[in-house]
Amino acid sequence: MRMSGNDAAETSKIEVWWDMKDCPIPEGYDARRVRPSMERAFEKIGYTGPVSITAYGNQTQTPDHHLLALSSTGVAVVHTIVESTRSVMYRDMVEWRGQNPPPATMMIISDQVEGDFSWDLARLQQRTRYDLFQANSMKSRDDLLLVYYANWRWEQLLGEEGTPPLVTCGLSSAAMFYCKSCNFDCKSLKKFRKHLSSYKHGMEEAINPPDKQLLCVTKAWARNYPATPENATAKIHVLWDMNDCPIPEGYDARRVRPSIERALKELSYTGLVSITAFADQKQTPVHHLLALSSTGVDFSHTLPWVHYSRMITDFEIWTKDNPAPASIMIISDEVASSKDRSTLICRKLQESNYNCFLAYSVRPFEMPVLVTSAEWLWDNLLAVSETKRNILHKCSESERVVAASTGMFCCTLCLCDCKSLDDFNKHLASKDHTQEEKRMLSHTQAFPHRQRQYKISNYYDEARYPPKTKRTRNAPRKGFLPRSLRFTRR
Ligand SMILES: [Zn+2]
Numbered sequence: 041m042r043m044s045g046n047d048a049a050e051t052s053k054i055e056v057w058w059d060m061k062d063c064p065i066p067e068g069y070d071a072r073r074v075r076p077s078m079e080r081a082f083e084k085i086g087y088t089g090p091v092s093i094t095a096y097g098n099q100t101q102t103p104d105h106h107l108l109a110l111s112s113t114g115v116a117v118v119h120t121i122v123e124s125t126r127s128v129m130y131r132d133m134v135e136w137r138g139q140n141p142p143p144a145t146m147m148i149i150s151d152q153v154e155g156d157f158s159w160d161l162a163r164l165q166q167r168t169r170y171d172l173f174q175a176n177s178m179k180s181r182d183d184l185l186l187v188y189y190a191n192w193r194w195e196q197l198l199g200e201e202g203t204p205p206l207v208t209c210g211l212s213s214a215a216m217f218y219c220k221s222c223n224f225d226c227k228s229l230k231k232f233r234k235h236l237s238s239y240k241h242g243m244e245e246a247i248n249p250p251d252k253q254l255l256c257v258t259k260a261w262a263r264n265y266p267a268t269p270e271n272a273t274a275k276i277h278v279l280w281d282m283n284d285c286p287i288p289e290g291y292d293a294r295r296v297r298p299s300i301e302r303a304l305k306e307l308s309y310t311g312l313v314s315i316t317a318f319a320d321q322k323q324t325p326v327h328h329l330l331a332l333s334s335t336g337v338d339f340s341h342t343l344p345w346v347h348y349s350r351m352i353t354d355f356e357i358w359t360k361d362n363p364a365p366a367s368i369m370i371i372s373d374e375v376a377s378s379k380d381r382s383t384l385i386c387r388k389l390q391e392s393n394y395n396c397f398l399a400y401s402v403r404p405f406e407m408p409v410l411v412t413s414a415e416w417l418w419d420n421l422l423a424v425s426e427t428k429r430n431i432l433h434k435c436s437e438s439e440r441v442v443a444a445s446t447g448m449f450c451c452t453l454c455l456c457d458c459k460s461l462d463d464f465n466k467h468l469a470s471k472d473h474t475q476e477e478k479r480m481l482s483h484t485q486a487f488p489h490r491q492r493q494y495k496i497s498n499y500y501d502e503a504r505y506p507p508k509t510k511r512t513r514n515a516p517r518k519g520f521l522p523r524s525l526r527f528t529r530r
């Protein structure tokens with residue numbers, strides 16, 4: 041996958057961390073070509089900033105002519121034991137991020153990015169984004185959690201027609217040899233070799249080697265952050281999974297919106313809140329539909345096999361019109377706890393750098409890959425308005441909000457928007473809709489292994505027909521209609 045980066049990053053510095061064991065210098069390859077090859081690859085896609093490269097590995101195994109070739113072209117050489125390469129490289133990367141705020145570009149050359157490495161880096165990228173590149177050998181799979189601007193194959197990258205400098209360039213004075221076991225560094229290969237073969241180094245490496253375990257720095261992050269100034273007044277879009285987090289028996293559904301707004305306000309988020317409720321709306325009790333729509337909650341009709349993909353598609357559509365700063369709130373057990381479900385949202389957050397909130401009815405067993413500024417248990421969130429008095433006052437306040445954001449009913453199967461509950465019910469009972477449901481069901485059964493990951497575009501591509509009805513969601517909305525008056529129970 042390749043995306044075009046932003047202008048500032050294209051001229052800013054490029055930092056490369058290279059695992060020499062996973063991606064070795066091939067037999068007969070002139071190691072002086074490594075740097076120009078990388079520079080060439082970056083140039084080709086418009087990245088022209090200065091490149092600095094650090095090569096990690098057990099350097100007692102690397103031949104002298106490679107080390108000389110690398111250092112003569114300004115590549116820093118780091119010695120560490122093989123088992124620690126991944127964690128040492130990651131630690132250096134996190135440290136570098138702390139010292140080099142964006143815009144800047146990062147490139148990881150490794151086959152071992154999956155697992156805690158990509159989990160933690162994906163979380164770092166959600167909060168602070170760098171243009172990210174990767175190269176790996178043919179052996180490794182592509183990582184799905186991280187958003188890369190380009191993902192090269194190592195051999196292909198080395199094949200770039202970079203010509204090695206004929207004479208040793210002036211960079212060599214900056215190049216250094218490092219030993220991570222002893223915190224030793226020097227500028228000459230001779231001294232480096234002497235160090236690596238010394239008794240002191242041998243003892244240090246045997247007794248006190250660098251950590252083999254990768255340290256996930258984001259695990260220590262707090263869960264509740266007060267709003268930063270730029271996010272405090274930004275828009276907030278709420279995706280509410282009504283299956284996972286239903287309205288409790290006896291709860292007045294009109295209190296959902298004020299409760300959410302109040303909980304956000306307590307953390308100083310005061311931006312306009314839009315809420316979309318996802319469910320098979322044929323199952324939602326009529327009094328809930330009425331109560332929620334009277335407070336400006338939008339409805340999305342989904343069916344189980346496209347439930348999450350529709351939530352994600354809705355989010356993607358919203359991001360197009362709402363660049364950061366903005367916040368997204370996800371109310372869903374599945375998205376909070378399942379890796380499959382949160383991956384796409386995690387990728388979107390790396391691109392958008394939105395502020396994110398989570399609510400769930402059960403606290404996830406593991407820390408979600410989504411970086412959140414606040415998390416709530418659904419029951420606690422709903423109780424927020426209860427603990428305050430003036431519920432009636434709150435309700436009337438949210439009705440004023442409604443005037444600005446008219447609730448809407450959307451069938452995400454047919455991509456059909458209805459402005460009233462009446463029309464919505466008519467649509468759900470219509471022949472066209474029933475046909476669409478059948479068609480989607482049979483299509484989903486034909487591709488059972490992919491059913492959960494469907495996006496609207498995939499579905500229409502594969503089903504080979506365009507949506508019949510164009511969505512009118514972005515069209516200017518009319519003023520608030522007292523829909524409850526127009527509703528007739530069927
Ligand atoms: Zn050492």
Ligand SMILES: [Zn+2]
Nearest residue numbers: 451453454473
């Ligand atoms: Zn429909």
